[in-house]
Amino acid sequence: MTLRPTDSSTLLIDGKLVPGSGGTFEVFDPSTEELLGKAADATAADMDAAIEAARRAFDDTDWSRDHAFRARCLRQLRDALRGHIEELREITIAEVGAPRFLTSAAHLEGPVDDLLFFADLAENYSWKQDLGNAAPMGIPTHRYLLKEATGVVGAITPWNFPHQINFAKIGPALAAGNTVVLKPAPDTPWCAALVGKILAEETDFPPGTLNIVTSSDHLLGAQLTEDPRVDLISFTGSTATGRSVMRSAADTLKKVFLELGGKSAFLVLDDADLRSACSMAAFTVSTHAGQGCAITTRLVVPRDKYDEAVAATAKTMRTLRPGDPRDPGTVCGPLISERQRARVESYLRLAVEEGGTIVVGGGRPAEHARGFFVEPTLISGLDNRSRTAQEEIFGPVLVVIPHDGDDDAVRIANDSPYGLSGAVYGTDPARIARVVAGVRTGTLGVNGGIWYAADAPFGGYKQSGIGREMGVAGFEEYLETKLVAEPAS
Numbered sequence: 289m290t291l292r293p294t295d296s297s298t299l300l301i302d303g304k305l306v307p308g309s310g311g312t313f314e315v316f317d318p319s320t321e322e323l324l325g326k327a328a329d330a331t332a333a334d335m336d337a338a339i340e341a342a343r344r345a346f347d348d349t350d351w352s353r354d355h356a357f358r359a360r361c362l363r364q365l366r367d368a369l370r371g372h373i374e375e376l377r378e379i380t381i382a383e384v385g386a387p388r389f390l391t392s393a394a395h396l397e398g399p400v401d402d403l404l405f406f407a408d409l410a411e412n413y414s415w416k417q418d419l420g421n422a423a424p425m426g427i428p429t430h431r432y433l434l435k436e437a438t439g440v441v442g443a444i445t446p447w448n449f450p451h452q453i454n455f456a457k458i459g460p461a462l463a464a465g466n467t468v469v470l471k472p473a474p475d476t477p478w479c480a481a482l483v484g485k486i487l488a489e490e491t492d493f494p495p496g497t498l499n500i501v502t503s504s505d506h507l508l509g510a511q512l513t514e515d516p517r518v519d520l521i522s523f524t525g526s527t528a529t530g531r532s533v534m535r536s537a538a539d540t541l542k543k544v545f546l547e548l549g550g551k552s553a554f555l556v557l558d559d560a561d562l563r564s565a566c567s568m569a570a571f572t573v574s575t576h577a578g579q580g581c582a583i584t585t586r587l588v589v590p591r592d593k594y595d596e597a598v599a600a601t602a603k604t605m606r607t608l609r610p611g612d613p614r615d616p617g618t619v620c621g622p623l624i625s626e627r628q629r630a631r632v633e634s635y636l637r638l639a640v641e642e643g644g645t646i647v648v649g650g651g652r653p654a655e656h657a658r659g660f661f662v663e664p665t666l667i668s669g670l671d672n673r674s675r676t677a678q679e680e681i682f683g684p685v686l687v688v689i690p691h692d693g694d695d696d697a698v699r700i701a702n703d704s705p706y707g708l709s710g711a712v713y714g715t716d717p718a719r720i721a722r723v724v725a726g727v728r729t730g731t732l733g734v735n736g737g738i739w740y741a742a743d744a745p746f747g748g749y750k751q752s753g754i755g756r757e758m759g760v761a762g763f764e765e766y767l768e769t770k771l772v773a774e775p776a777s
């Protein structure tokens with residue numbers, strides 16, 4: 289099987305690979321602006337059919353109760369994906385503009401292998417949990433819990449790490465016994481569609497258990513949120529869209545699980561190795577052109593070392609020129625689209641209007657006439673209250689902010705509507721522990737610690753989201769709890 293679509297990709301509905309009723313839409317390479325090919329363009333009628341298929345597969349089959357079968361299907365899918373990994377890698381680089389060096393752990397092999405964690409959970413999870421005996425109202429009673437799938441899951445995903453986010457949803461949702469309708473972002477339809485093709489042609493997933501609906505129309509996501517046949521929405525995307533997902537899911541009182549935006553702080557305490565911390569901050573924000581929700585975009589440094597910190601950050605950032613994502617040495621690839629680049633550039637203008645100084649970058653790299661590139665950019669001289677420091681830019685843009693000690697650093701980190709991630713650098717464990725306890729955020733790396741793993745729950749405080757993805761906590765987001773009481777024997 290050749291994976292790369294020759295004409296266009298297909299939808300996966302009820303076990304069949306079908307064209308979109310709306311024809312096709314174009315897929316571009318963000319690093320060259322060239323047309324790669326076409327993707328199936330689903331309409332509301334296709335989405336309706338996908339929801340119906342998922343509903344039937346949940347209601348009329350044994351899928352949700354056959355834990356061992358689901359584990360087998362997920363392992364099969366992981367193996368089949370592994371068998372196509374090099375083709376998937378090239379398509380991911382082309383469609384997402386993902387730097388090659390990031391494709392293994394972060395974009396592809398890592399997330400593909402994470403399916404095994406969820407397969408194991410399907411098999412080993414305590415589906416029945418004994419609560420023991422009690423005598424409610426004086427009546428001796430034995431109680432137990434049954435953990436059960438929620439039903440039909442609508443999974444709506446963005447373009448920045450399409451495989452990671454798609455698998456972080458379909459892995460636990462399917463392992464837990466749900467059926468799924470996945471609606472990927474219009475910018476990266478192929479990543480999802482090709483997984484659908486592999487699943488349909490090389491695994492035993494029953495029809496309707498996973499449906500994949502690519503479309504140029506964002507509103508197919510809204511359709512999922514409104515449909516009464518869908519029980520749960522698992523959404524990753526911007527906070528603005530997250531709000532509208534929550535609003536439109538309210539009429540049918542769906543469970544809503546949201547992974548949203550961030551403006552995470554990188555805190556450097558005054559006893560840290562300033563240069564290596566700042567160098568790491570520059571590297572992090574430049575990676576994948578800053579298109580990561582959990583990337584640290586506010587560098588908070590001791591006031592009396594501000595100039596030294598700016599110089600150290602700038603030194604590393606100057607070495608991270610935007611480059612061809614196919615080159616294994618590239619850290620900063622393109623942004624996904626012209627629209628995203630225009631958005632990032634509008635923030636660069638805003639930073640200057642707000643009184644900031646662009647120390648490094650600030651524009652398009654002269655060496656790339658084509659592709660949606662923006663230079664890694666360092667901005668100094670702005671207050672944390674500035675819009676540039678408060679709003680998510682989703683590009684390789686770092687703002688350096690001074691702090692007046694540990695408590696002030698924590699205050700600045702928390703002075704944000706978001707609370708997704710963060711980093712702390714220092715040497716005194718007691719001070720680090722105090723800072724860790726103070727920051728209101730869902731994940732925090734200390735001195736370079738990596739928090740991402742299949743068994744580690746990830747998610748946001750405040751307006752960065754509701755719920756947790758990955759880990760047992762992420763799996764349990766997709767479960768209902770049934771309490772059963774019987775006379776004690």
Ligand code: NAD
Pocket residue numbers: 444445446447448449453471472473474505506507508509510511513524525526527528529530532533547548549550580581680682708748752753
């Ligand atoms: P987006 O919110 O524009 O779109 C996300 C998805 O929602 C897409 O599939 C889109 O088609 C769909 N959508 C759009 N309007 C909708 C509506 N009214 N109802 C339902 N679905 C709708 O986000 P994006 O631009 O694709 O991705 C970038 C954003 O995603 C950033 O804000 C980033 O921080 C966030 N993100 C968060 C995480 C996380 O885990 N917290 C991970 C990656 C990206």
